[in-house]
Amino acid sequence: MFTCSTDDLPNSAAAGCGCCRPELKFASDRMTAELSRRGFIAGATGSFAALGLTGKARAQAPSPPMVFRNCMLFDGKASRTRGGVQVLVEGNRISRIIEGDAAPPDGARVIDCGGGVLMPGLIDAHWHTMFAALPLMALTTADIGFIFLAASAEAERTLMRGFTTVRDLGGPSFALAQAIDRGMATGPRIYPSGTMITTTGGHGDMRPLEDIPRSPGGRLSHMEHIGGGSIADTADEVRLRAREQLMQGATQIKMVGGGGVSSPRTTLDMFTYGEAEFRAGVETAADRRTYLTVHAYPPEQMQRALAAGTQCIEHGHLMDEATARMMAERGAWLSTQPFFSEEDQAPLTGQSRVNLLQVLEGTRTMYPLARRHGIKTAFGTDLLFSPDILHRQGLMLARMTNWYSPAESLQMATSGNGELMALSGPRNPYPGKLGVIEPGAMADMLVVNGDPTADLDLIADPNNFTVIVKDGTIYKDTRSGTAA
Structure with a gap:
């Protein structure tokens, strides 16, 4: 070199x-x-x-205390905004909620919100940091350095859409997360799962056919080398692959229960793991005091994973009444996405399109079931393989008003998702509350030009965010009379 x-x-x-x-x-x-x-x-x-050759981050280091005033406050938990308060930020934490119009502390920087709504930063509970911005063909053939650079650029755009935290559900995002945390790159907080663990022929097994047959203990495929997926066909292999991800810094483990939309050789009704393999994943994650989440669509897949003790299901669009009841009784999380049209995905054909149409149909029944049974539901987007659709991240949150009020939707994408992030326990790399504006919480906040608790469509257009703060640092400030 x-x-x-x-x-x-x-x-x-x-x-x-x-x-x-x-x-x-x-x-x-x-x-x-x-x-x-x-x-x-x-x-x-x-x-x-x-x-010491780290690139200079666009935003400066956290400044002296900041006071956000002349705002309406949505704290992430309440059903409406309230006025007559100021928010004091010291370092990377929210220090105090100040009632009334008291003078700011000496030396504090005053942020006049212009009457806009101050709210917590948004959290996307199902994101793919490394796979969002490039087509699938590029991801399977490009140099990993190019993939990393594309992901880094998209991470900054994600933050500029108001998403200050993402939970990464598959991909080699460890280094990018570390670079962002160290100020070498700009982007949201990342809760990485590392590679998702699947079986031979399961969702996420994108190997070319010349890579089979696979010999147990044999060489890894290119896909596995770059962290695109891990093949594990036995309980012992599940433990091995899960431990590898935890060793690299995974905050949770993800396993695949069946087929998926973006895997054209799979169908949604197929099974991958049995209860014994899921239990191996649950126990391995629990040994490191974190949790397992499982990709599953149909009821039978979900029930098998829940019976093994998993604490979170990804997707679940084909859920039925009995499964919804089981999830509620066990207190499991449903991390899902409001897929509503084919425009929510990169163009699909063949079996992938068949799978997508089933998911779109299931969306219309899944949310009412989750609401009726009081299931803990997380908001995510799972946008993949196309830079042309990533701008829909906020639009998908706005779409939640088909089933929830604007305030309930915002609660889901802030304080609710913050609770899910905290499920990582000691593996949580950010040991402060996320998704809320309260003393001691992480200073991740947005100033919105308008009231999203009344009009959630405001979230769909990032231009409505006049200020974006992450970790006590201002990354965007377009208030009148200020420079971006």
């Missing part, structure tokens, strides 16, 4: 040659070592951090 020849140079010249600095040679050695393609990301990130 970085080389020079010093054989003919005097010692003093070699000492002054920048490319011969020991720390740069160390970085070069790491980056040219026999790393896997996925390992390039972690290796490069660690090397450049060691050198």
